Amino acid sequence: MPLVSLIDMYKPANEQHYAIGQFNVNNLEFIQATLEAAEEMKSPIILAASTSAIKYAGFDYLVNIVRTGASKMTAPVALHLDHGATIDDAKKCIDGGFTSVMIDASHESFEENIRITKEVVKMAHPKNIAVEAELGRLGGIEDNVSVSEKEAILTDPDQAVEFVKQTGCDALAVAVGTSHGAYKFKGEARLAFDRIEIIKKRVKIPLVLHGASGVGQELLDKAQKYGAKLPGAKGVPDEAYKRAIALGINKINIDTDLRLSWIGAVREIIATKPEEFDPRKVLGPAREAVKKVVMGKMKLFDSAGKG
Ligand code: G3H
Ligand code: 13P
Numbered sequence: 064m065p066l067v068s069l070i071d072m073y074k075p076a077n078e079q080h081y082a083i084g085q086f087n088v089n090n091l092e093f094i095q096a097t098l099e100a101a102e103e104m105k106s107p108i109i110l111a112a113s114t115s116a117i118k119y120a121g122f123d124y125l126v127n128i129v130r131t132g133a134s135k136m137t138a139p140v141a142l143h144l145d146h147g148a149t150i151d152d153a154k155k156c157i158d159g160g161f162t163s164v165m166i167d168a169s170h171e172s173f174e175e176n177i178r179i180t181k182e183v184v185k186m187a188h189p190k191n192i193a194v195e196a197e198l199g200r201l202g203g204i205e206d207n208v209s210v211s212e213k214e215a216i217l218t219d220p221d222q223a224v225e226f227v228k229q230t231g232c233d234a235l236a237v238a239v240g241t242s243h244g245a246y247k248f249k250g251e252a253r254l255a256f257d258r259i260e261i262i263k264k265r266v267k268i269p270l271v272l273h274g275a276s277g278v279g280q281e282l283l284d285k286a287q288k289y290g291a292k293l294p295g296a297k298g299v300p301d302e303a304y305k306r307a308i309a310l311g312i313n314k315i316n317i318d319t320d321l322r323l324s325w326i327g328a329v330r331e332i333i334a335t336k337p338e339e340f341d342p343r344k345v346l347g348p349a350r351e352a353v354k355k356v357v358m359g360k361m362k363l364f365d366s367a368g369k370g
């Protein structure tokens with residue numbers, strides 16, 4: 064079927080308390096892996112492209128490969144701009160076939176974040192395209208941070224209420240202790256679940272968990288067995304997804320876990336089959352590894368069977 068608006072996907076997820084996975088894609092194999100996983104799991108899926116992914120793959124290539132894949136599927140697929148930095152980034156995607164955009168002006172002042180997000184909502188909503196915005200600063204909450212330091216990082220509930228009211232955004236990315244990449248926590252994994260609960264009770268709209276990769280031991284072991292160097296890598300434990308979803312998270316962003324599974328599979332082939340030089344024999348198993356991770360997340364997020 065054609066690409067689906069994330070506005071329409073959010074509604075049942077919010078009502079039935081599950082999360083739709085956002086999976087970042089850069090190339091043909093990642094798009095195939097993620098879409099095959101969705102179809103097999105009968106799960107809705109969000110394919111996301113960052114501005115650097117768009118630059119890498121080319122806007123038209125990316126949109127058209129995703130469209131082609133989705134057209135053959137029964138599970139619903141949304142195409143989302145991840146961390147759009149400017150109104151122009153968002154406009155290009157709104158005009159070019161995306162069904163959801165993120166405008167990330169979280170580094171600006173509160174007022175400027177509202178102004179920029181409002182502009183994007185004004186462009187997107189007449190086309191039924193969803194808008195995600197971000198409030199707060201993604202980053203770990205270490206044991207020794209003071210209350211004021213913690214408050215400077217986490218999303219402020221009063222601001223969240225005001226922000227959603229003024230902008231009319233469809234989903235809000237909240238800072239609750241996670242961060243992007245493979246090194247999320249120095250000590251124990253620590254998420255501010257209470258903050259998710261308080262914000263959700265007050266804003267009601269879907270909340271988004273960024274920096275949510277699990278960086279699981281199995282992925283690390285395989286990549287490191289074949290030469291990857293990832294000392295101290297740590298992610299979000301599986302149990303945390305369930306709890307975060309129960310409290311109001313309806314979209315969970317995964318990029319790093321896909322990258323880790325991909326590099327583990329590529330490294331394995333290169334290390335164990337030095338005679339191999341057919342790219343399909345390297346990228347094929349890597350595509351399978353990515354697909355397996357996506358299927359696992361769909362079960363954990365409880366989106367399996369909802370598509
Ligand atoms: O949130 C960031 C995503 O992991 C995308 O990263 O800009 O390297 O594509 P990227
Ligand atoms: P990870 O780096 O944890 O996969 O997070 C990805 C993300 O939040 C993309 O927006």
Ligand code: ZN
Binds near residue numbers: 146243273274316
């Ligand atoms: Zn993110």
